[in-house]
Amino acid sequence: MTITGRVFLFGHDIDTDAIIPARYLNSFELEHLKKHCMEDADPSFAAKVKPGDIMVAGKNFGCGSSREHAPLAIKAAGISCVIAESFARIFYRNAINIGLPILEVSLEGLVKDGDLISVNLENGTVFVKDKELKAQAFPEELMAIIRAGGLINYVKKELKAGETYAK
């Protein structure tokens, strides 16, 4: 499946306080998180973003806190995929766990705000104008979680199979 969306461009080291400021973590209702998504980085983001839009950033996207509210807010805002040169570790893990599509590839200098780009999530290809860029492939172990639609569905299968530790 190929997604086409408008680019929202951000820089390097976009931290989780920029994605969803801690002052809004007194609730995890998706409507609430969506309203304040990216507020301190771009106060007009929540009003402008439309379902299917694509977020593009530089290195170390999602650094800082472990708050899962960050990928949840981005997903609730309707972002179809986050493309970054690299992701901070906990954000990377959280995005996979909750089923927010992410791709690791640098689009530096190739796109600007509002550009239309396309992404094939299955094979990790990004189409920018006449260019085709290949994202870093996910290890097989993570593909299993991605295919299951996130960690909860993946673990549910294990629990059904009776696999749990007593002590």
Next chain:
Amino acid sequence: MGQTLAEKILASHSSKSTVRPNDFVMAKVDLVLGNDITAPVAINEFLRLEAKKVFNKEKIALVCDHFTPNKDIQAAEQVKYVREFARKHEITHFYDVGLMGIEHCLIPELGLAKPGDLIIGADSHTCTYGALGAFATGVGSTDMASAMALGKAWFRVPLTQRFNYTGKLKLFVSGKDLILYTLGVIGVDGARYQAMEFGGKTIDDLSVEARLTMANMAIEAGAKAGLFAADKKTVAFLKSAGQNVAEIKPDPDASYYKVYDFDVSELEPQVAFPHLPENSKNVGEAKGIKIDQVVIGSCTNGRIEDLREAAFILRGRKVNKNVRLIVIPGTQKIYLQAMAEGLLQTFVEAGAAVSTPTCGPCLGGHMGILASGEVALSTTNRNFVGRMGHPRSEVYLSGPYVAAASAVAGEIIHPKEVL
């Protein structure tokens, strides 16, 4: 070939004799941690899992420390949700107001993090316990939920970078200065997805508390964990928490992705400028920067040694009239100890506000939010845009000596200049 501390611990918890970087392992965890912000999301995911019970009620810790004492109705509802879950599942280590402390000050004090343990926590500063020789790492709420049900989690074995420090530290230089300096060298993604292993003669001489401060900020370099060998000091620290543990260290022939050797004998107290912890400079370069608020506390610097350092400066002095000083002991035990030593009296007499334990102002939650254009100097761990309040406020980071001295001066200053 030998193994690093991170490799040893991940191997021992996944029933393997050795593991190598980039291996995937499914490993048993010794402790699963959450707080009043992350646990509610985890509890929801736990319910979606349809798990009947938690894997082990003694190996889960729920600490309500972020927006507590409840800052507003929504925060109160979240804590209530955690409290009800804790009661239903008879969670042994549930800590509410009155018993609660800042989680990463509290868990070591309770002896719940031990050398060789594998710990995950839905809080990025879970890496703090690496100071005790544990492999401890921050995860999100869904990982926490899954681990609460299964008692295990998946890990990719990280590469390890080794940081060796030599030289006797100057007066007013401590763990916070070492880690801010290190962040300045390697940057906020300098150890992304990797383990940091700290050692050397300077580290041997460092207190366990100062090591906790350093391990705490490994995440600010993007690290998965920040580990120290467990030595005699670690064993003694945990003995006072009621635990008898053995020393552990990396193999002498362990393989490291990178090795740094720092001579820190001439290191000056460090200050990190807005808006990244990697912007660290010698305190002299920050001299004269006017400040509106100083916070001394947090999971980074809210321990008794930190309060002693602050009180050493503040004794017999007054906080500048243009500055609000907020001091937050990390746990109830630290609070009592500070009271017994007369530190709280020193703070109040100096004109500081002393608070019950809470993460509060560190993440702009409550208990000292900054207005537009205000500048804070804080002993906390992050100075991102809007971290402590208004997006147009600024945060500088330092250790307790510099923070206390600057509160007296009304501007950032080297502690020797106010004594």
